[in-house]
Amino acid sequence: MTISPGKKREKIDRLAELAARDDERGVSLWREAFRRLRRNPAAIVGAVILALFLLIAIVGPFLVPYPADAQLWKGEIRDNIGYFPGPRADNWFGVDHIGRDEFSRMIVGARQTLLVGVVSTLIGLAVGSLIGGIAGASAGLGGKWGRAVDNTLMRFVDMLLAMPSLLLAISIAALLGAGLTTVMIAVGVVSVPVFARLLRGSMISQSNSDYVLAATSLGVRKPKIALTHVVPNSLAPVIVQATLTLATAIIEAAALSFLGLGNNDASIPEWGVMLADAQRYLDAAPRLAVLPALAIIVTALGFTLLGEAMREALDPKLRK
Amino acid sequence: MALLEVDDLSVTFARRGQRTVHAVDGVSFSVDAGEVVGLVGESGCGKSVTSLAIMGLLPRQPGLRVGGRAVFDGTDLLQLDDRSRRDIRGRDVAMIFQDPLSSLNPVIPIGLQVTEVLTRHRGMKGEAAQKEAADLLDRVGIPDPRRRLKEYPHQLSGGMRQRALIAMAVACQPRLLIADEPTTALDVTIQAQILELLKELVRDSGTALVMITHDLGVVAGMCDTINVLYAGRVVETARRRPLFREPRHPYTVGLLGSVPRLDAGRGERLNPIPGSVRDVLAWPDGCAFAPRCTRRIDECVGAPPELTLTYDGRSYRCVNPPPVPGTPPPAATDAGAPEPATGGPVPAPREEEKP
Numbered sequence: 001m002t003i004s005p006g007k008k009r010e011k012i013d014r015l016a017e018l019a020a021r022d023d024e025r026g027v028s029l030w031r032e033a034f035r036r037l038r039r040n041p042a043a044i045v046g047a048v049i050l051a052l053f054l055l056i057a058i059v060g061p062f063l064v065p066y067p068a069d070a071q072l073w074k075g076e077i078r079d080n081i082g083y084f085p086g087p088r089a090d091n092w093f094g095v096d097h098i099g100r101d102e103f104s105r106m107i108v109g110a111r112q113t114l115l116v117g118v119v120s121t122l123i124g125l126a127v128g129s130l131i132g133g134i135a136g137a138s139a140g141l142g143g144k145w146g147r148a149v150d151n152t153l154m155r156f157v158d159m160l161l162a163m164p165s166l167l168l169a170i171s172i173a174a175l176l177g178a179g180l181t182t183v184m185i186a187v188g189v190v191s192v193p194v195f196a197r198l199l200r201g202s203m204i205s206q207s208n209s210d211y212v213l214a215a216t217s218l219g220v221r222k223p224k225i226a227l228t229h230v231v232p233n234s235l236a237p238v239i240v241q242a243t244l245t246l247a248t249a250i251i252e253a254a255a256l257s258f259l260g261l262g263n264n265d266a267s268i269p270e271w272g273v274m275l276a277d278a279q280r281y282l283d284a285a286p287r288l289a290v291l292p293a294l295a296i297i298v299t300a301l302g303f304t305l306l307g308e309a310m311r312e313a314l315d316p317k318l319r320k
Numbered sequence: 321m322a323l324l325e326v327d328d329l330s331v332t333f334a335r336r337g338q339r340t341v342h343a344v345d346g347v348s349f350s351v352d353a354g355e356v357v358g359l360v361g362e363s364g365c366g367k368s369v370t371s372l373a374i375m376g377l378l379p380r381q382p383g384l385r386v387g388g389r390a391v392f393d394g395t396d397l398l399q400l401d402d403r404s405r406r407d408i409r410g411r412d413v414a415m416i417f418q419d420p421l422s423s424l425n426p427v428i429p430i431g432l433q434v435t436e437v438l439t440r441h442r443g444m445k446g447e448a449a450q451k452e453a454a455d456l457l458d459r460v461g462i463p464d465p466r467r468r469l470k471e472y473p474h475q476l477s478g479g480m481r482q483r484a485l486i487a488m489a490v491a492c493q494p495r496l497l498i499a500d501e502p503t504t505a506l507d508v509t510i511q512a513q514i515l516e517l518l519k520e521l522v523r524d525s526g527t528a529l530v531m532i533t534h535d536l537g538v539v540a541g542m543c544d545t546i547n548v549l550y551a552g553r554v555v556e557t558a559r560r561r562p563l564f565r566e567p568r569h570p571y572t573v574g575l576l577g578s579v580p581r582l583d584a585g586r587g588e589r590l591n592p593i594p595g596s597v598r599d600v601l602a603w604p605d606g607c608a609f610a611p612r613c614t615r616r617i618d619e620c621v622g623a624p625p626e627l628t629l630t631y632d633g634r635s636y637r638c639v640n641p642p643p644v645p646g647t648p649p650p651a652a653t654d655a656g657a658p659e660p661a662t663g664g665p666v667p668a669p670r671e672e673e674k675p
Contacts, residue, residue, distance in 0.1 A: 214415075214424070221440070233425065
């Protein structure tokens with residue numbers, strides 16, 4: 001039996017429709033970026049490191065063999081002052097200078113590190129984006145007062161930027177007293193200018209784009225243009241920066257802790273504090289310094305790798 | 321009185337330490353409801369600046385001065401405050417841009433961009449806005465509009481994008497539409513479809529259309545009245561037929577002559593106008609086209625030529641217009657024409673005019 005021309009046409013139409021549907025997969029810009037991300041080996045490595053880190057930080061503390069502040073001497077302290085047992089069956093990473101299980105402390109410390117990194121980055125992101133967003137919108141779209149608002153805000157940001165970041169963090173920590181919250185605020189404030197400048201610059205360049213002109217030509221109001229057109233298009237570099245900032249925030253938090261401005265609650269271990277504590281015993285037990293340092297480095301590396309890969313994936317110039 | 325009456329529009333950019341640039345210099349034209357008026361000229365002649373000035377979209381910068389009047393339905397668009405200008409934009413006057421991809425926001429779906437206009441000017445929200453947006457897309461010939469509303473600009477083809485932009489522009493049934501080279505970025509076949517769509521919109525809703533283009537094919541197919549611009553001035557105004565049949569300005573002649581012809585023999589050279597618009601600054605007085613003109617005479621230098629009005633409502637700015645009946649692109653007859661006497665830098669004279 002031969003196929004009638006009508007049926008044939010129907011079939012072709014259906015095929016065409018299927019082809020068209022196939023073509024339209026990669027839906028949004030973000031999904032497209034994610035696909036590129038998946039093909040980048042550096043991104044995979046970074047993501048695996050971060051996944052492990054997150055897993056340890058979130059569920060680790062529930063599974064540790066000992067409480068982080070339990071002293072586990074087995075008579076060594078009496079036998080030999082200044083000697084801490086190294087790795088052994090009961091304590092995989094050995095014990096520290098006051099006999100606490102290093103392995104448990106490392107794992108519980110991961111949570112603190114994550115907390116400090118994420119919260120301080122969020123503080124920086126929120127405050128920085130707010131300042132940068134207002135400045136960018138005023139500079140790019142603002143009317144009479146736009147330039148003045150932009151100038152005022154950005155000079156303030158420049159002031160922050162002019163101070164060395166660690167010095168700024170130390171001053172803030174000194175002002176608020178040592179503590180975990182202080183570290184978060186201090187590290188967050190340090191990253192404010194970066195986010196502010198980045199979002200502002202990105203918004204100003206987007207404000208000159210054709211679609212903003214097109215929206216303006218349709219009478220859309222300026223606040224609406226800023227929120228629905230300019231900001232969504234300006235976010236990519238900010239998101240990348242946030243990932244990279246997580247890495248620096250962790251290192252900076254460790255540095256503050258190392259200087260004694262960080263966590264003052266000895267019962268909660270934190271990698272930076274552990275590193276600071278270990279420096280007196282570098283001769284006797286270098287592992288006590290090496291382990292937290294290594295953990296900090298690897299975590300920061302994970303964030304950096306992922307951040308860089310995201311920068312590449314989101315950069316419109318590198319696309320296709 | 322016409323719907324839009326542009327009178328002596330001028331746009332100047334003054335920069336410190338540099339001579340003032342007259343991007344648009346005394347442009348006047350008018351557009352009636354349901355009429356298609358073309359602004360034609362090569363790149364840099366001030367077409368786009370004219371349209372942006374009318375819309376009030378020129379980027380605010382020190383040294384920018386807009387003069388003259390652009391009276392739309394009794395109100396001078398150039399004198400409006402920001403607020404009423406924003407109200408008029410999109411509702412009464414809308415604009416279609418050249419590059420549909422960059423004129424659409426890449427990170428939000430088409431639907432959101434169409435409904436935005438509806439919300440702004442017609443107060444529509446939610447399902448009503450969605451439905452109206454789908455109707456609009458349907459009206460501009462986008463198939464399966466419901467699905468398209470959820471799609472992002474990069475998922476649409478070039479023609480679809482331009483249709484979507486047109487849908488946004490006509491969402492509030494504006495009385496005046498300014499199309500700034502709407503088909504330049506498109507294939508020839510798509511170009512024809514888009515032009516057809518614009519024509520339909522003009523015919524069905526009586527919208528006035530200002531068509532900005534450098535493409536004489538588009539002009540021939542679309543425009544009722546044509547203004548030829550050169551260096552920020554209207555050098556010739558005519559209805560379509562007379563313009564093509566007997567252009568009265570050498571620049572128009574050159575434009576028509578430089579269109580590649582299908583019936584030209586193989587290997588026949590194209591026939592461009594020598595030189596380029598160059599810097600408008602370089603020609604302090606006199607006819608701006610004179611340095612490139614094959615019909616240049618002594619009178620071209622000095623005062624800018626007045627607009628000559630002819631009996632049939634045409635006008636042109638030329639002291640030595642080409643003869644009326646038909647015009648084969650004039651050969652370089654006046655090769656021996658004297659060099660202009662002004663001291664200003666003169667754009668490179670043509671080969672055979674060098675002493």
